[in-house]
Amino acid sequence: METGTQSRILELAAEIQHCTQCLHDGLVADGQPLPSWELDTPPAPKLSLEGQAHQDALFEAMHELQALILGPVPYIFNKALESVYGLLGLHFATRFSLASSFPPGTTTTFATLADQAQIPESDVARYLRFAMTDRVFAEPSKGVVAHTPASKALASSSQLRAVLGHLGDEIWPSACRAVDAIQEWPGSEEPTQCGFSLAHDTDKVFFDDIKTDERRARRFAESLELLHQRPGFQIAHVLRGYDWGAIPFIHDQEKGTEEAASGVVVDVGGSTGTLGIALADAFPNLKRVVVQDLAPVTAASTVPDRLQGRLEFETHDFFADQTVKGADAYFLRWVLHDWSDHYAVRILRALVPAMREGSQVVVNEFCMPEPGELPPYQEKRARFHDLGMKQLLNAKERSKEDWKELFKTADERFTFQYISKPHMSELSLVVFEWRGSKGH
Known part of the structure; x- marks a missing residue:
């Protein structure tokens, strides 16, 4: 029964x-190669929506x-083991550059790899055989090592190697000390009192600590490049997810002032201007796009000739009072999630002196799902990011209620408008509008 x-x-x-049948049929209909263990298989299938x-x-x-x-019981036990040991083979192969030490389509031996890396052959064999259980490398005959599509990807992509190196050297040790940090500093919102602080024995904030080592800083930058290439993080979602074409906002047509009709967008913490350039190109109604970041970033940024007079870079610390007054929109992408509520409130309050009636703050970040809103497997991907921010910076990803409370704490004149998530985007657009007297 x-x-x-x-x-x-x-x-x-x-x-x-x-x-599985639908995926197979869709790939065939689109003329895409089917997934296989052949070395020429694409790095990832190109799937329709x-x-x-x-x-x-x-x-x-x-x-x-x-x-x-x-x-x-077996499920929990297996998950715990995978969490503790799952990265070991990849971390080992990345640390010693084993994937890129022989060309795809050829073979090598454990002995040769050990000699090249100056490490014991027995360690090469045991760690790579563990990686092989995840189909990273293969052993066609005893002691002989060949590439699989996964190890070929590792050999071919410096960005993928950077991600694995960053995970192994920065994220993994920090995760191991995250619970210790909570016990050591219960309730702390300080970015120097987290798992990363204990794991790396540092009193510096994560971003400042990795800058002390050029190799670590470069690896982190490459990791972000690969992350930003994921379909769910594409700039295109931002361009179509918010009504940039409606700028300038004029809420009182009869009393519309030059300031109110300015057509200005400020990209706060906008790095080298990837988004600012895309906005200025796509929306000619934007008369002025200001990209703000710290001096080392703005000094290395260049305004394209076609955008001279409309795009500019400005050195600015987002904890200081906003210098561009009365803009239509202040945009923050992946800024507030780097900070606990204590510091995120400070960033928002720094905008207040610049706000005018109808100015909007547009945040582009994760919006954590409500319990039961997503299936567990999909929800886990969001929770990964939240725990990552906690262990590295004592920061957080926020839910709808978290966003409302954060802005309310910063200033009650910030008025919630909406949260939208463009189709296939992993990030949401969180929009608040300034209502009431001018910021001061």
């Missing part, structure tokens, strides 16, 4: 079959089926 659990595992099996939805549903079903089939 079937129980509810037996019925559920058969439902999941059917869902996996259905989603429908295909991406099937992929998400497939992973969700696989995740749940694994939990049900294993049972609670």
Whole structure:
């Protein structure tokens, strides 16, 4: 007699079959190569929007089926082991540059790799054989090492190697000390009292600490480049997710002033201007786009000839009072999540002296899901980022209620407008408008 659990595992099996068939048929219809273990397989399948939805549903079903089939105790035990040891093989291969030490399509040996890296052959064998259980490298005959598509990707992409190096050297040790930091400094909002602080024995903020080592700083920058290339983080989502074409905002047509009709956008903490340039190119109604960051960044930034007179870089610390007065929109992308509420409130209050009636603050970050809003597998991806900010900076990703409370604490004249998440974007647009007397 079937129980509810037996019925559920058969439902999941059917869902996996259905989603796999849909993915297969979609790739064939689009003329895309099918996933395989051949070395020339693409780094990632190019999926349509429908295909991406099937992929998400497939992973969700696989995740749940694994939990049900294993049972609670083995499932938790296996997850704990994977969390502790899962990165070891990749960390080892990255640290000693093993993937890039021989060309794809050729083979080498454990002995040769050990000689090149100046480490014991026994360590090479045991760590790479662990990586092989995740299909990173292969051992076609005893002691012989060949590439798989995964190790080929590791050999070919300096950005992927940078991500793994950053994960192994910065994130992983910080995660191991995150709980210790909570016990050491309960309730702290200081960025120097977190897992990273303990793991690296430093009194510097994460960003300042890695700047002391050019190799670490360069690796972090490359890691961000690869992260920003993910489809869910593309600038295109920002361009179509907010009504930039409606700028300038004039809320009182009869009393519209030159200031109110300025057509100005300020990209606060906008780095080298990737977004600012895209905005100025896409929306000619924006008469002035100001990209603000610290001096080392702005000094290395250049205004394209086509945008002279409309785009500018300005050196500015976002903890200091905002210098561009009465702009239509102040945009912050991936800024506030780097800071605990205590410091994020300071950043928002620094905008207040510049605000005018109708000015908007547009934040582009994660909006943490409400409990049960997303399936567990998808929710986990968001929770990864939240815990990452906690262990590195004592910072956080925020939910809708968190955003409302944060802005209210900064100044009650910030009025919530909406939160939207453009289709296929991983980040949301959180919009507040200034209402009431002019900021002072």
